[in-house]
Structure formats: C-alpha cells, structure tokens
Amino acid sequence: LLEVRLGNVYTGNMATNDNSVNIESAKRGYHHGDLRSALLATGMRLLEASDAEHLSLREIARETGVSATAVYRHFPDKSVLLSALAAEGMAKLGQEQADAGKIGGAEGFAASGRAYVHFALANPALFRLIFSYMPSDVGIDHRAPEGSAGWMLQKGVAEVMGPAATSDNQFVGMLRAWSLVHGLSMLILDKQIDQATGVSLIDHVVSADSINLG
C-alpha cells in the first residue's frame, strides 16, 4: 500500500493515517466497501487512543481523510456505525477468550475469564462501547450469538459442570461467572479498585474455584 494525497480528500491527517488506500482505488475514490472498512479501522484506532470516549462521526471521517457526509453512504446514521464497531469488538473479545481457554476444563474456563478482564483493561473504550451498543438480551433458554462473550461463557460453563447439570443451574453458573469477570473489569476501569492492585490480583480473583457453579 502506498500513501497518497488527493485533491478531493482532506490531506491534514493523511500523513499519519494508517488507513491510506492504494493509488488505483484512490484515483477513483474508495471501492464500495473499502471506505466502510477504512472507517471501521479508523474507529478502532481512535478507540485505542481511549481518551476518545466521546467518539464522534465527524472525527472518524476526519481521521479517515474523508468528509463527514461520506459516512452516510455506508452507514444510515452514527449509531449503526458504532454498533458495527461494537460487533467487531465483541468478536475480538470472544476470540481472545477462545484462545485463552482452549486448554479446556475448569482451568481453561478460568483462563478465558481472565482473558475477558485483560481485554477490558487493554481496550477500555472499546470494551465500554461493546456494552453501550450491543444489547443481546441473553435469557434463559436463549443462546448467545456464536463467538460472543456470552456464548463462550455458556459453552465453558456447560463443559465444566458436565451433562448432569440442569439447564437452570447452568444458566445460574454462567451468570455468576460472567458477572464476576464483568464486575471486576468495570470496577477497575471505573477506578473503584486501584488499577495496580486489581491487575495483580486478577489471577486470584478469577480462578477455577472462585465461584460455585453448582
């Protein structure tokens, strides 16, 4: 990929823009889908900066090197753009949990829980965005979307508790596990718990015998 400058594109931030496009597509603008991806990539980058808690549509467009109105070719409005970012974030979180938990069993389940907390601390703004823009309404007898954090939890709990457990008990176990890691994440992010202390205790707080899954 080559970095390019265009007359019809804001150049102010192009020099430091990670989402530059190649000459061919640049000459005639983005292919459809290209700008969509570029906007999402910029959004993810801005969320990493993390002080970008109040991420705006205009800022995403500006940083992508495109006018604010161009966004409306790809997303009906701001909330849909943010939802797309949230969905990407949720997938990433689910993936990291899966990676951490692949050893299986109670230890694998605990590891995936720790991964959840580490993800939150490493991506504070994205983590918050996920839960602001992704209502999933997991209820008893309802499965969470595949790959999501809720889905990982249900799978893990079912595995650890074994086939003898009732569906109700499994659901309660899942809520306990999810609540534990989600609460710990939020409390550290919201500075209720001193960050250094919290981080050093993650392994103790989230372990294979932290909660009663019965």
Next chain:
Amino acid sequence: LLEVRLGNVYTGNMATNDNSVNIESAKRGYHHGDLRSALLATGMRLLEASDAEHLSLREIARETGVSATAVYRHFPDKSVLLSALAAEGMAKLGQEQADAGKIGGAEGFAASGRAYVHFALANPALFRLIFSYMPSDVGIDHRAPEGSAGWMLQKGVAEVMGPAATSDNQFVGMLRAWSLVHGLSMLILDKQIDQATGVSLIDHVVSADSINLG
C-alpha cells in the same frame, strides 16, 4: 411548604416543581445552602427519570426554577455538582446495603449483595453516575470510605471469613463479592441479560454460597 411564583424566577416549570421554597425565603431568594440542596434534590429527581442519562447543568437549573449561572454560586463547575450527586447516591446505596444486611452472617452478607443489585436496577442513571464520578481507588491495605459500598463489602467479608483469614484473602474475597454483584447489575442494565430473567435469578446468583471467600 407553599408553592410560590416569583417575578425573578423562571415560572415555566414551577407548577410541577417538587423543590419549591417557602414564601419567606423565596422573597429574598434562597438562603445560602438552600439552593444548593434544591439543586441536588432536582438532580436526584431528574436521575430518577432515568432517560436523563445526559444530565446537564442547565437542565438542573431550569427544573429548579433558577438561572444556569446561579449554579456557579454553589458549585465551581458541573463536575463538582455531579460528584456531589454521586456521593449522595453512594451513601444511599451503602445505607440500603446496611439495612438489608443487618441480620449479619453469611445470609446477611448475601442479602446486602442482593440489595446492591436491586438498587442498581431501581436507580439506573444514579447507579451509573456513581461509578462515573466517584473514583475511590480502593487498594489492598486501604479502607474504603465509611458507609460506601466498598466499605460495606470489606466489613461483611471480614465478618463472614472470620478473624483467621489473612488480610490478603479477605481482600480477594471482597473483590469476588463486589465483582459478582457489580457485574450482575451492569449486565442487566446494559441489556446483556434479559431483564426479567436476570431479576428472577438474583436470589440464586447472589447467595451465601455463590463465591468462594477462602
């Protein structure tokens, strides 16, 4: 208290304003301290409406029947006003936990945890505000402010675990307990868990044997 109207006070909302002042003090404006209290009361009322997630200084002033600038006689800026509301909310939460947990022991501790979740669900906007504006940075070897949720938890955990437990273990136990109830609250508020399902399971998820306090 009588409801009054004044030439030098916005009258638009006075008719439905709960925070009206008596004639004597109204004639010469609020006594110092009166308006402060009235602003806080209005803030609490607006937080109950709960769609008031983006509570503004101007709205609080407007609803109190006073100009926006009057607020600056009592609070240096908006964030101090919101912090005061958060502190009030935290005290209320701590009080409800104390009431629920006064039977003592493991059952009392569980009850105070359930009270935490019920408070969150009954006061969503206030609950969020508390954790947006009240960094308390509780660390190991640091006590939380008396009456706060963290303080209630430390006390409860210490009582349940008994004098034999080390301070470190107590702290881990406290983090588990707090994380459990905080996470459950947030997940329901953020619609990750279907509200009806979540509410019906609070007693099962938060019980005397939910977590390992060892």
Next chain:
DNA sequence: TGTACATCAGTGAACGCGCGTTCACTGATGTAC
C-alpha cells in the same frame, strides 16, 4: 432612627464549541447503442 456602604446570591445576554444530519452538487465509472 436614619444613612451610607459592603456583601453577595441572584439575573439575562452572549461566547464559542463540536456535534449529527440535510442539501444540492460534481465528476468519475460503467454501459447501451
């Protein structure tokens, strides 16, 4: 009791801000004949 004065909690007008969104448009691309 009357008068001069300091105090200070209020006032309304005004500021600059960045935001999400709408609008009519432009100009390059691809296609039909």
Next chain:
DNA sequence: TGTACATCAGTGAACGCGCGTTCACTGATGTAC
C-alpha cells in the same frame, strides 16, 4: 470507436441544537456609625 446517459460515492456549505461557561449587572440584606 465514439457518444449519450444512468449510477452513485464522494463534496462543501449550511442547519439547528443544547451545552458549559464568562460577563457585567442588580437589588435585597445586614452592619457600622
């Protein structure tokens, strides 16, 4: 190969919005003599 035309992803100007905060002010209260 050339020409006419539809498509459509971009553009910049403009909109109204409510916000937090600053400013110079007013007018009632309390106090000193």
